[in-house]
Each structure stands twice: as structure tokens, then as C-alpha cells.
Amino acid sequence: MADHVIKLPDVGEGVAEAELVEWHVKVGDVVREDATLAAVMTDKATVEIPSPVDGEVVWLGAAVGDVVAVGSDLVRLKVEGDDSRAAPKTAAPRMKAAAADSAEAAPPAKRPMAAVPERAPAALARREPAAAPPTRSAPFRQFAGGAPRAEGERPLAAPAVRLRAREAGIDLRQVPGTGPAGRITHEDLDAFLAQGPGLARAPGLQPRTAVEEIKVVGLRRRIAEKMAIANARIPHITYVEEVDVSKLEELRATLNQQKRHDQPKLTLLPFIMRAMVRAIAEQPNLNALFDDEAGILRQHAGVHIGIAAQTAAGLMVPVVRHAEARDLWSCGAEVNRLADAAKNGTATREELSGSTITITSLGAMGGLMSTPIINHPEVAIIGVNKILMRPVWDGSAFVPRKMMNLSSSFDHRVIDGFDAARFVQRLKTLLETPTLIFMED
Amino acid sequence: MKDISCKLLVIGAGPGGYVCAIRAGQLGIDTVVVEAKKLGGTCLNVGCIPSKALIHAADAFEKIARIARNASPLGISAGKPAIDLAKTVLWKDGIVGRLNSGISALLKRAGVKVVEGWARFRDGKTVAVETEIGPQVIRAEQVVIATGSAAIELPSLPFGGKVISSTDALALNEVPEKLVVVGAGYIGLELGIAFAKMGAEVTVVETLSRILPQYDTELTRPVARRLRELDIGVLTDAKARALSPDGATLAVETADGKVASLAADRILVTVGRKPATEGWDLAAIDLDRDGPFIRIDDQCRTSMRGVYAIGDVTGEPMLAHRATAQGEMVAEIIAGEKRSWDRVTIPAVCFTEPEIVTAGLSPDDARAAGIAIQTGLFPFQANGRALTLGEEAGFIRVVARADNHLLLGIHGVGAGIAELSASFALALEMGARLEDIAQTIHVHPTESESLREAALRALGHPLHI
Numbered sequence: 091m092a093d094h095v096i097k098l099p100d101v102g103e104g105v106a107e108a109e110l111v112e113w114h115v116k117v118g119d120v121v122r123e124d125a126t127l128a129a130v131m132t133d134k135a136t137v138e139i140p141s142p143v144d145g146e147v148v149w150l151g152a153a154v155g156d157v158v159a160v161g162s163d164l165v166r167l168k169v170e171g172d173d174s175r176a177a178p179k180t181a182a183p184r185m186k187a188a189a190a191d192s193a194e195a196a197p198p199a200k201r202p203m204a205a206v207p208e209r210a211p212a213a214l215a216r217r218e219p220a221a222a223p224p225t226r227s228a229p230f231r232q233f234a235g236g237a238p239r240a241e242g243e244r245p246l247a248a249p250a251v252r253l254r255a256r257e258a259g260i261d262l263r264q265v266p267g268t269g270p271a272g273r274i275t276h277e278d279l280d281a282f283l284a285q286g287p288g289l290a291r292a293p294g295l296q297p298r299t300a301v302e303e304i305k306v307v308g309l310r311r312r313i314a315e316k317m318a319i320a321n322a323r324i325p326h327i328t329y330v331e332e333v334d335v336s337k338l339e340e341l342r343a344t345l346n347q348q349k350r351h352d353q354p355k356l357t358l359l360p361f362i363m364r365a366m367v368r369a370i371a372e373q374p375n376l377n378a379l380f381d382d383e384a385g386i387l388r389q390h391a392g393v394h395i396g397i398a399a400q401t402a403a404g405l406m407v408p409v410v411r412h413a414e415a416r417d418l419w420s421c422g423a424e425v426n427r428l429a430d431a432a433k434n435g436t437a438t439r440e441e442l443s444g445s446t447i448t449i450t451s452l453g454a455m456g457g458l459m460s461t462p463i464i465n466h467p468e469v470a471i472i473g474v475n476k477i478l479m480r481p482v483w484d485g486s487a488f489v490p491r492k493m494m495n496l497s498s499s500f501d502h503r504v505i506d507g508f509d510a511a512r513f514v515q516r517l518k519t520l521l522e523t524p525t526l527i528f529m530e531d
Numbered sequence: 532m533k534d535i536s537c538k539l540l541v542i543g544a545g546p547g548g549y550v551c552a553i554r555a556g557q558l559g560i561d562t563v564v565v566e567a568k569k570l571g572g573t574c575l576n577v578g579c580i581p582s583k584a585l586i587h588a589a590d591a592f593e594k595i596a597r598i599a600r601n602a603s604p605l606g607i608s609a610g611k612p613a614i615d616l617a618k619t620v621l622w623k624d625g626i627v628g629r630l631n632s633g634i635s636a637l638l639k640r641a642g643v644k645v646v647e648g649w650a651r652f653r654d655g656k657t658v659a660v661e662t663e664i665g666p667q668v669i670r671a672e673q674v675v676i677a678t679g680s681a682a683i684e685l686p687s688l689p690f691g692g693k694v695i696s697s698t699d700a701l702a703l704n705e706v707p708e709k710l711v712v713v714g715a716g717y718i719g720l721e722l723g724i725a726f727a728k729m730g731a732e733v734t735v736v737e738t739l740s741r742i743l744p745q746y747d748t749e750l751t752r753p754v755a756r757r758l759r760e761l762d763i764g765v766l767t768d769a770k771a772r773a774l775s776p777d778g779a780t781l782a783v784e785t786a787d788g789k790v791a792s793l794a795a796d797r798i799l800v801t802v803g804r805k806p807a808t809e810g811w812d813l814a815a816i817d818l819d820r821d822g823p824f825i826r827i828d829d830q831c832r833t834s835m836r837g838v839y840a841i842g843d844v845t846g847e848p849m850l851a852h853r854a855t856a857q858g859e860m861v862a863e864i865i866a867g868e869k870r871s872w873d874r875v876t877i878p879a880v881c882f883t884e885p886e887i888v889t890a891g892l893s894p895d896d897a898r899a900a901g902i903a904i905q906t907g908l909f910p911f912q913a914n915g916r917a918l919t920l921g922e923e924a925g926f927i928r929v930v931a932r933a934d935n936h937l938l939l940g941i942h943g944v945g946a947g948i949a950e951l952s953a954s955f956a957l958a959l960e961m962g963a964r965l966e967d968i969a970q971t972i973h974v975h976p977t978e979s980e981s982l983r984e985a986a987l988r989a990l991g992h993p994l995h996i
Contacts, residue, residue: 246937246962256869271935273962 094145094167098130098158105132107159110152111308115165119147127165130158131308135439145169155307247274255279268300309403320466323382327502328461331514335477336492338524345418353419358494359397360421362449362474364527365520367393367414370447373513377446379467380504387469387504396445396465397425399432406432407465409445418528449474459497469504470513473497532667535644537563539865540658540671542650542811545572547842547854548677549634554862556641563669565660567649570634572679573843574851576627577698582718584623585701586725586882588614593728605921614729617704652815655835673837673865676825677858678811680804680843687773688713688781694774694798697722706731707796711781713771715742717881719801720754724884727761734764734793736771736783743881747893749908753924753944754883761884766791774798806844821846829872831861839865853877876940878956880949885925888948890955891940894930903933905965907989909981911945913996916976922946927981929965929989936964936990941982951979965989 101108108130115127121141128139145167152158245262247255251274255262258279265282267274281299306314335358342356349355370377370393378389393414396407408428413421431437448465449472456476464471475495481488496517500510520526539555541548544566552564569576595612597603638645646669648662655674660667682696690696695703700722708731712723715737727733735742735758742758742765743751758765768786775782780792806824819826819834824846831839839861842854856877860870878890897904908928911917917925925945931938941955958968968986973979987993 248961252873256871256873259869269962270964270967271932271937271962 092169093148094143094169095163096127096139096142096165096167098160098162098164099139100160101130101132101135101137105160107157108132108137109157109308109311110154111136112154113150115147115150117147117150121145121147121167131312136308139164141165141167143167143169155305155311245274246272251276251279258283309406313404316466317463320463324464324466325502326461326464326499327505327507327510328497328499329507329510329514330459330495330497331518333494333496333518334482334491334522335494338521339477339492341524349419354422354426356418356422357425358474358477359425359449359451360418361521361524361527362472362517363395363410363413363421363425364418365517366395366447366449366472368520368527369513369516370414372516373509375509376470376500376505376513378469378504379446380469380501381467382503390446392446394444394446396448396468397428398448398450398465399429401433401435403435406437406442407445407448408432408437408441409443411444447471452476459495462497462499464499464501469501470510471499472517473499532662532665534668534670535563535646536670537561537644538671539563539673539675539862540565540669541675541677542658543572543677543679543842544570544634544638544645545677545679545842545854546574546851547679547858548572548675549638549858550855551675551677551841551858551862552643553637553641554859555865556638556643558862558866560862560866562642563644563646563671564638565646565648565650565658565669567647570631570638570645571627575630575634577701579851580630581623581627581701582697582721582725583882584626585619586721588619588622589725589728590884592730596728596730614706616706616729620702620704623701649811651810651812653812655816655838658811674839675831675858675861676833676838676840676844677842677854678807678844679854680849681807682801683803683805685713685771685800685802688771688798688800690800693778693795694800697799697801700726700797700799703797708732709794709796710734711736711771711793711795711798713798713800714802715739715765715767716745716801716803717743717883719799720758720883721881722799722801723763724758724761727763732762734766734795736766736769736781736793738768738770740767742767743883743887746881746887746889747895749928750887750889750893750942750944753885753926754887757884757924771798771800804843804849806846808844830864830870831857831872848877848879850877850879874960875962876956876959878952880952882949885922885944885946886949887942887944888952888955889940889942890952891938891942891959892930893940893942894928897930897939902939904930904939905933905936905989906930907965907985907987907993909984909988909993909996911978911981913984914976914978914981916978916980917945919976920946920978927951927985929968929982929985931965931986931989936966938963938965938968941985943981945978945981947978951982954979954982 098108110128111131112129115121121127121144123142123144124140126138127141130137130139147165148168149166151163151165158164245265246267247262252262260279260282262274265274265278268278269275277299284297284299338361342358342361346355374389375387377393378387380387392412395410395413397410398405398407408431410421410424410428416424428437428441431441445465445468447468447470450462451474454476456474459475460473462471462473473496475497477492477494479490480493482491482493496514498514538561541552541562541564544564548564549570552562555562574580592612592614595609598607598609599611646660646662646667648660648667650658650660652658656672657668657670660669682698684690688694697718706726706729710723710726710731710733712719712733712735715735719735720742723733723735741748741751742755766783766785770784772782772784772790775792779794781795781798783791783793785791808823808825816835816838818838825833825840825844827833827840827845831841833840841857841861843849856874860872864870876891878888881887894904894906906928908926910926912923917923922945925943925948927941927943929938930940938958941958943951965986968983969990971983973983984993984995988996
């Protein structure tokens with residue numbers, strides 16, 4: 091028997107570290123060659139780490155949420171034979187699904203992660219044969235909740251807590267402990283006193299004092315970081331305008347009625363995308379990425395429209411590439427395909443990166459208006475609100491019209507308010523008179 | 532005499548009984564306590580306190596004697612010391628006397644009536660006390676039995692003459708030249724070491740195969756080493772038989788079946804203690820027993836309603852602080868509070884040299900209970916304060932659950948370590964984990980740093996070893 095050390099492989103593109111987002115194995119598991127051991131997430135993608143050999147897991151090198159340096163020990167397996175220790179193999183990573191979007195030209199996110207270089211040598215120095223190091227470098231945070239109390243085990247509580255419970259007539263065995271190692275705290279007792287043992291207690295409104303700690307990891311952490319960067323760096327100007335989409339809706343209904351069998355059912359999005367392509371032709375500085383560290387605005391000829399999509403894991407932004415080269419039907423088909431891929435977790439890294447401008451739509455829930463956060467380092471985001479039938483004064487009478495608001499944000503460092511307004515007004519004109527979208531120049 | 536009626540009657544004013552009475556008095560309960568001897572019981576009069584006084588005197592004497600022999604590295608010289616044990620005993624009696632009157636004052640302040648005399652049960656609510664001025668009948672709604680324990684006598688070596696109990700040993704007027712201690716439990720070793728330091732030639736006879744058999748060998752090894760340094764003879768697997776007809780020697784059957792004769796001026800028999808369940812007509816109320824002890828539940832209730840029992844009479848461990856905690860609890864129960872015994876640990880100290888402290892489970896206990904554990908041991912050899920005291924024997928050892936690092940036991944052996952027992956017990960009662968100890972700053976330079984280092988070692992990263 092011998093130890094086989096699996097290191098975090100190079101997951102590509104000059105990535106130096108990755109966040110461990112999921113373990114597929116635990117210590118003691120027997121794994122087959124090619125079985126998935128773990129999933130790690132880089133700035134750009136989620137990567138599965140397969141096992142290069144058969145063996146038994148004897149040690150895991152990180153906890154979910156830890157950032158692990160490429161090349162540091164990830165898993166230790168006990169394998170047959172004794173050849174493997176000298177040359178620890180690195181498993182070939184399998185790219186699976188990408189994270190929240192990230193543009194091609196964006197510099198790799200720079201995050202200070204001092205812990206990683208310090209930890210890697212420690213892990214190497216400690217390599218002992220077979221014996222699994224029990225605590226390693228992070229003993230203080232290993233037991234966030236502690237082992238749950240086994241049946242019949244004496245409840246763990248400080249003497250003062252025990253006394254209070256006794257005086258209140260509470261059997262501590264009934265009280266869940268939230269403290270270290272499942273210790274019952276005064277607060278746990280307060281909560282139990284307030285809530286009672288559940289059904290036995292009289293109905294009525296009860297205050298709840300529990301606080302659940304949820305680790306922000308994986309996609310959620312990427313979203314949090316991106317949002318913080320966007321909001322901290324970009325002075326947003328948000329411009330809201332109403333659009334009469336009555337004609338557009340008529341056109342859409344007609345097209346959906348007459349469409350060929352192989353053509354997709356059209357939503358409003360393809361129309362907005364085509365309108366944006368036309369407006370961008372007149373204002374190309376809105377289809378750009380602002381590298382504020384270099385002081386360069388990169389204006390793109392191709393219009394790559396990110397479509398913010400809600401998935402079970404959180405916000406993702408799949409990208410319709412080259413909208414300028416797609417007709418209405420192609421745009422519609424591509425949006426549908428990408429939305430499905432994002433929701434199923436099968437979208438590739440390329441499909442989730444490289445946008446130059448973004449549309450955010452909450453669909454039927456869209457609300458009256460919103461204040462979208464720009465998809466950094468882009469400079470504009472178009473927010474689509476809900477269509478409502480509203481009375482509109484046509485000069486002689488109120489008439490019912492289908493009205494929709496556009497709430498759009500712009501990077502005020504490089505886009506003036508006038509330009510923002512001009513762009514939205516152009517979109518309004520195009521959408522209110524949809525023929526213009528399809529007119530040859 | 533007119534009968535006394537009260538809410539609570541406590542029989543015995545030892546560390547269990549008198550504390551129970553004080554607490555009951557504080558809580559406004561009409562309380563009477565009966566004591567045949569002196570207030571404070573075995574602990575204060577013939578146990579904990581006098582033995583510690585004697586041990587302290589012996590320590591002081593031995594330090595000077597070592598200096599006089601030029602066996603001390605401190606660079607101090609002194610003339611050969613002498614000890615007048617009668618004066619030492621007077622000093623000890625003075626301390627005991629002060630504490631006796633202290634208890635008396637505390638009982639008085641709490642409004643407790645003290646009746647001096649020997650109580651006998653008539654029924655579960657009534658006792659008759661033989662006082663100096665005649666029989667006194669006391670009727671009570673609730674009774675607490677706190678009669679304590681007494682030294683066990685060997686049939687072949689009855690107390691009297693040369694054969695003495697620990698009580699007698701604490702009242703000797705001179706240091707015996709040759710002392711044989713029968714029984715290498717903590718009482719025999721504490722006193723044997725003290726007399727050896729005062730110049731006696733001491734031999735310890737133990738029927739089992741090692742000293743202090745209730746402790747694991749890791750803990751007793753430093754004590755065994757110190758016994759050798761003090762030239763105390765230890766005969767294990769040996770049985771004390773009887774005195775020779777002229778009374779000059781004690782016959783001892785050794786492990787190989789031979790009988791040796793040990794010359795002895797005094798023979799101290801410390802083979803254990805038994806509950807004091809005789810002489811007060813316990814049969815009249817016929818309480819359930821647990822072996823020789825009175826059976827109690829987790830509220831110290833006996834099998835008879837309204838009758839409680841606390842302290843040594845209820846079983847092991849026979850320790851004053853256990854009795855005190857029980858007495859306090861029972862007083863509060865009688866006052867209508869909701870209480871029950873839920874202590875994690877009853878820590879114990881053995882005042883040998885070096886001292887031994889135990890709190891919670893030993894590694895063997897924990898393994899026997901099927902718990903996966905991590906242990907950490909830190910020796911005083913690596914502790915600066917221990918070296919400056921010239922006391923580098925011993926260590927502190929922690930035992931924790933492997934899965935969540937909850938401390939299960941803290942044990943230690945070393946000079947002066949008795950004073951650390953409170954922090955050991957506190958850690959266990961608070962449900963501390965190894966990390967809690969590791970994250971607590973321990974003062975430098977103190978021996979207590981070894982507790983933190985032991986925890987760090989269990990976590991795999993000690994600093995000073």
C-alpha cells in the first residue's frame with residue numbers, strides 16, 4: 091500500500107488558485123479511476139477533478155469555500171503498490187460549467203489570498219506516510235457546528251445554563267445546542283423558552299431569535315464579488331423611459347402566429363436586441379468595455395449581448411454572440427438555447443463570457459422600474475420592465491395602450507447623461523415604430 | 532427536656548451537613564443540626580485540614596534539612612533543623628480551632644440551632660439525641676443524614692497502642708523513628724511522605740501491585756520516583772499480617788509467599804474508609820442500601836420520603852467537596868427550588884509529593900467507554916516556572932473527543948498543581964473544547980501554561996516541546 095497525492099491541477103488560463111466548491115468524496119471512501127473527487131471554481135469556470143487511480147481516500151486538503159493554490163495537495167489516496175508517491179499525478183481537469191460571466195478582455199481578478207502560498211509549503215512539509223494528519227493548518231475552524239449529540243448523550247451546557255433550565259422546568263435533552271460541539275447556550279435556552287417544544291405549545295405569534303449562518307461560496311461568492319466591484323467602481327446613472335409597445339406586441343403576435351414550425355416562439359427580447367444593434371450603430375461607444383486601470387475604452391465592433399438569467403444557483407449571464415449578424419429568429423433561438431443551458435448547468439465557459447452590453451429582464455415580474463447594476467467592465471445595461479395596459483392621452487382622448495418602461499444604467503465616467511438619454515430615446519423610437527428596426531439603411 | 536420541632540434536621544456537621552444547614556438557614560428554613568463531636572467533621576478535625584497543616588510543616592522542615600545536608604543547589608546554607616512535633620500539632624490545632632469557631636459563627640448567623648450529642652432514629656421523622664444534659668427528642672419534617680465515614684480497621688491489626696489510624700497520626704507528639712504504613716492509597720502516602728520528610732524511616736505495605744491503584748501509572752510514576760528519593764520503602768503485592776508477640780515487629784507476607792518482619796515504632800493503617808451507618812439506629816428506618824452505603828437518587832433522596840442522605844455515607848468518591856455540593860443542593864431542594872445532580876466532574880486532589888489532580892475521564896476511562904479521543908501531555912520539564920521552583924517532575928494531560936475536541940478529562944501531577952484543579956473543573960463544566968483552552972491566554976511564567984501547551988499538543992501544534 092502507498093500514498094498517492096493528488097494535487098490541484100492547472101485549470102488553465104494562468105489561473106493560480108481555485109475555490110473548492112464541492113467534495114464528491116469523503117475520507118474513507120473507495121474511489122475508482124476517473125471518479126469525480128471534487129469541484130473547484132476559478133474566476134471563469136467550474137472544474138471537476140477526477141481521480142487518476144483507484145484507491146481509498148485518506149485525507150482531504152481543504153474545506154468547501156477554501157481557496158486552494160494550483161499545485162498544492164488536494165487529496166491523498168491509499169493505493170495498491172508503492173510507485174506513486176514519487177511522482178504525484180495531477181488529474182486532468184474536466185471543464186464543466188462556467189461561473190458568472192466575465193469578459194474576454196477583462197484582466198484576471200486580483201484578490202489578495204495570502205493564506206494560499208503560506209499553506210502550500212506547510213502541506214508539503216507535513217507529508218507523513220499513510221497517517222492522515224488530523225487537523226493540519228486550520229484546526230480552529232474545522233468544527234463550525236461540532237458533532238451532533240448522539241441519542242442518549244448528556245447535553246452539553248455550562249452550569250449556569252443547566253441551572254436556568256432546571257428552574258424553568260426544561261429538559262435540556264430537548265434543546266438544540268448551537269454552540270461549539272453542540273453546546274447549549276443561554277441564547278439557545280431563550281429561543282427554546284420563546285418557541286416552546288413545538289406543537290405542544292399554544293398557538294400565537296412567537297419571536298424567533300435563531301440566526302443561521304450560510305457560507306457564501308461558489309457562484310454566490312462570485313456574484314457578490316462582481317456586484318461589489320461594479321457598484322464600488324462605477325458611478326451609475328440610471329435613466330427610465332416609458333415605451334409604447336402596442337404596435338410591437340401586435341407584430342410579435344402576428345409573427346408568432348405565422349412562424350414556421352422550426353422557428354422559435356418570439357419573446358420581446360429578440361426585438362430589443364435588434365433595436366439595440368441599430369442604436370449601437372449610431373452610438374458605438376455604448377458597446378464597449380472600460381479598462382479603468384489602463385484608462386482605455388475598448389469599443390467592440392461585434393455586439394455580444396449578455397442576457398441576465400436567473401438559475402437555481404443564482405444569477406448567470408449567458409451571451410448571445412454577434413447579435414449584429416443574427417436576424418430576429420436567430421436571436422430568439424439563441425436566447426432560448428442559452429437560457430436552457432444556463433438553467434441546466436450545461437453552459438460552457440465561452441457561452442458565459444465575453445459580453446459587451448447586457449439586458450436584464452425580470453420578465454412578467456418586471457415591476458415598474460429598476461436600477462440595474464452594470465455588468466463590469468461594460469458601460470451600459472438595459473433593464474426591461476413589465477408591460478402594462480395604461481391609459482394614454484392621444485391628444486383628444488385617453489386610449490388604452492400597452493406601455494413598458496426601460497430602466498437603463500450607464501457608466502457615467504465615460505457616458506454622459508445626454509448620450510444615455512439619446513440612446514434610450516433611440517430605442518424608444520425603434521420599439522414604438524418596429525418597422526424601423528427592419529428598414530434597410 | 533422539651534421536644535424540639537423543626538422543618539429540617541441535619542444529622543452530622545461535617546462539610547456536607549454544616550453547609551446544608553447554613554444554606555437552609557439562609558433560605559429561611561427552620562433548621563437544627565446535631566453533631567456528636569466537633570463542628571466540621573472528619574475533614575476539618577481529623578482529615579483534610581490537619582493533614583495539610585502537617586504536610587506543610589514537613590515540607591518546610593525537609594527543605595531546610597536538604598539545605599543543611601548541602602543537597603540543595605540554591606546556594607543557601609543552614610544548620611541542621613529540629614522539629615518539635617508537639618508544637619507543630621499545637622499550631623495545627625490552632626488552625627482547626629479557628630475554623631471550628633468560624634463554622635459555629637456561620638451557623639449562628641444563618642439562624643441554625645446546633646444540638647451537641649449522639650442522635651438515634653426513632654422513626655423517619657424523629658430522633659433522640661443523648662446530650663450532656665439528658666435526652667433530647669427532635670421532630671422534623673425533613674431529615675438529612677450526613678454521618679460521614681470512618682477508617683476501616685484490619686481485624687488482625689486493631690487500632691490501639693502502636694497501631695494507629697490517620698486520626699491518631701495527626702495527633703502524635705513525636706516523630707516515630709520507624710513508621711510502617713499499611714495501605715498505599717492517598718491517605719497513607721500523604722502521611723507517609725510527611726513523616727518521612729520529618730525524619731521517620733517509612734515503609735509502605737500495599738496488597739495490590741502498585742501504589743495509588745485508583746490512578747493510571749502515568750500519573751503515579753512521578754510519585755513513585757519521589758518515594759524512592761525520600762528513601763521510603765514500598766512493598767507491593769504484600770499483606771500485613773500481625774504484630775509479633777512482643778509488639779516490636781510487623782509480619783508481612785511478601786509477593787513470593789515469604790514472611791518478613793518489619794521493625795516498627797508505629798503502624799499506620801490506612802486501608803480505606805467505610806460509611807458511618809452504625810450506632811444511630813438506621814435499622815429503625817430501614818433505608819435501601821447500595822452495598823454498604825445508603826442508596827440515593829440524583830436529588831440525594833433515600834428510599835424514605837422526606838429523608839435525604841449526603842456525603843461519604845452515600846458512597847464514592849468520599850470527598851468533602853462532593854458532600855458540600857450535595858448539602859447545598861439538598862437545602863435548596865427542601866426550600867422548594869428545582870435542583871438535581873448534574874455535575875460533569877468531581878475533581879480530586881491527592882496531596883502526595885508531587886500532587887496529583889484528576890478531573891473527568893482518564894484516557895483509559897474514555898477508551899473503555901468507546902469514545903475516540905485525542906490526548907496531549909505537556910511535561911513540567913519544559914515549563915520555565917516549574918524549573919525556577921526546582922520542581923520539574925510531572926505534567927498536565929488533556930483528553931478530548933476526537934470528533935469535536937470537547938474536553939473529557941484534565942489530569943496532572945506536579946508540585947502545587949492542586950491550585951490548578953479549579954481551572955480543570957471549570958473547563959469541563961463549561962463544556963470547553965481544546966480550542967477554548969488554546970485560545971485562552973495563560974500567564975507567563977506559571978505552571979498553568981502547561982495546560983494550554985497540553986491542549987496545543989493535542990491539537991498537533993505545541994510551541995514549547
